[in-house]
Amino acid sequence: MAEASASQSLISGRQRLGWALLLAALSSVGPFAIDTYLPAFEGIARSLQATPVQMQQSLSVYLIAFAVMNLFHGSISDAVGRKPVVLAGLAMFSLASIGCALATTIDALLFFRCLQGLCAGVGMVVSRAMVRDLFPPEDAQRMLSIVAIFFGVAPAIAPWIGGLVFIRLGWEAVFWFLAGLSGLLLVLQASLLPESLKPEHRQSIALAPMFKAYRTMLSSPRFLLLCVSSALPFNGFFLYVLGAAQFLGVHLRLEPDQYYWLFVVTVAGMMIGSALSSRLSGRFPPMRQVVLGLWIGAAASALNIALTLAYPGSVWMAIAPIGVYTLGWALMVPAVTVRAIDLYPSRRGMASSMQSFIGGVSNSLVAGVLVPAVMHSLLAMALSSAAALVIGALAWFAHSRMRLKPLDA
Numbered sequence: 001m002a003e004a005s006a007s008q009s010l011i012s013g014r015q016r017l018g019w020a021l022l023l024a025a026l027s028s029v030g031p032f033a034i035d036t037y038l039p040a041f042e043g044i045a046r047s048l049q050a051t052p053v054q055m056q057q058s059l060s061v062y063l064i065a066f067a068v069m070n071l072f073h074g075s076i077s078d079a080v081g082r083k084p085v086v087l088a089g090l091a092m093f094s095l096a097s098i099g100c101a102l103a104t105t106i107d108a109l110l111f112f113r114c115l116q117g118l119c120a121g122v123g124m125v126v127s128r129a130m131v132r133d134l135f136p137p138e139d140a141q142r143m144l145s146i147v148a149i150f151f152g153v154a155p156a157i158a159p160w161i162g163g164l165v166f167i168r169l170g171w172e173a174v175f176w177f178l179a180g181l182s183g184l185l186l187v188l189q190a191s192l193l194p195e196s197l198k199p200e201h202r203q204s205i206a207l208a209p210m211f212k213a214y215r216t217m218l219s220s221p222r223f224l225l226l227c228v229s230s231a232l233p234f235n236g237f238f239l240y241v242l243g244a245a246q247f248l249g250v251h252l253r254l255e256p257d258q259y260y261w262l263f264v265v266t267v268a269g270m271m272i273g274s275a276l277s278s279r280l281s282g283r284f285p286p287m288r289q290v291v292l293g294l295w296i297g298a299a300a301s302a303l304n305i306a307l308t309l310a311y312p313g314s315v316w317m318a319i320a321p322i323g324v325y326t327l328g329w330a331l332m333v334p335a336v337t338v339r340a341i342d343l344y345p346s347r348r349g350m351a352s353s354m355q356s357f358i359g360g361v362s363n364s365l366v367a368g369v370l371v372p373a374v375m376h377s378l379l380a381m382a383l384s385s386a387a388a389l390v391i392g393a394l395a396w397f398a399h400s401r402m403r404l405k406p407l408d409a
Helices: 002-027 029-035 038-048 052-080 082-102 106-120 122-134 137-169 171-192 207-218 221-242 244-251 260-280 286-310 315-341 345-374 378-400
Strands: none
Touching (some): 029 052, 029 106, 029 171, 038 052, 038 106, 052 106, 052 122, 052 345, 082 106, 082 171, 106 122, 122 137, 137 260, 221 286, 221 345, 260 286, 260 315, 286 378, 315 345, 315 378, 345 378
């Protein structure tokens, strides 16, 4: 009997790990589509005779579509189930990526980038709701720690992969790569991932109740503060990814196939932070874990500013603090995410959608406004990263002063 129990436990553990890896890979599709093609900007512009403004629009139109549609992925999954929404989103993303690869004009590329944005967020939104469907809070935090690795690793390694593919095979191959990645995930998700939302727990997709629930969430200071405390610290790292061409190529004088210096360091930080988050779950109060992550991020930000002033243009002095920063972010974000979704237990999909929408809007502002304004200066980038963390920390501490209890949307 003991052996049978141990075997069942082992199988259960392996199954949980398999689900975690599937959901983590699913959440990486959106970030990959943002960053994989960045190193190919100049090649695409030359091939399609596009202006720098049009190339920037290819990023902006994706981010806008991504943010807007994130509002609805979770709500639809609350009504029809998680798995159908995931599979439909992956199929559409694969087709849109093929359209990008075959585009012969900048207008065609913009159209298919918009389609990519409309469906790319489905994995990130629905995977978080599925984790909370399948697991209690402590286990969900452990699972989201694994998901956080991929969510953070994806934008870190995507420009490196994109640079390698572009240099060797051309810019079209970048989008063929994205199509193949989403096609592979479609097969794996269809065959291995369970449906996590039971029929009796599904919500009506009627517009009136749905928009009432949206209004409820948007009017909740606690929920909005949690979303900000998750999104802004990520932006403090993400601005370096979005500005990778200027940050690495101009300021640090690295070639596109040398971008891995940034990605190795940040991936290591995320893996350590996520491993700590997983290990501390159930042993260390989530509130204190978030505070610890914020303090680590604050120390990294201060170090980043100091080293930028003391050693401008030094590769390791510029990159090492970012790795420490990502460690702090990965340590805190699973606990914040679980806390936000648990505010609305009957509409976890919608809560995840709203959280992703707010994160998407902040990413769009960083890409379209902040990065162009600060990428000319390493110090400006370091100060902006620190400011993003400070705003996120203020939001968290404002939220922590409020009483936490589940709400009914």
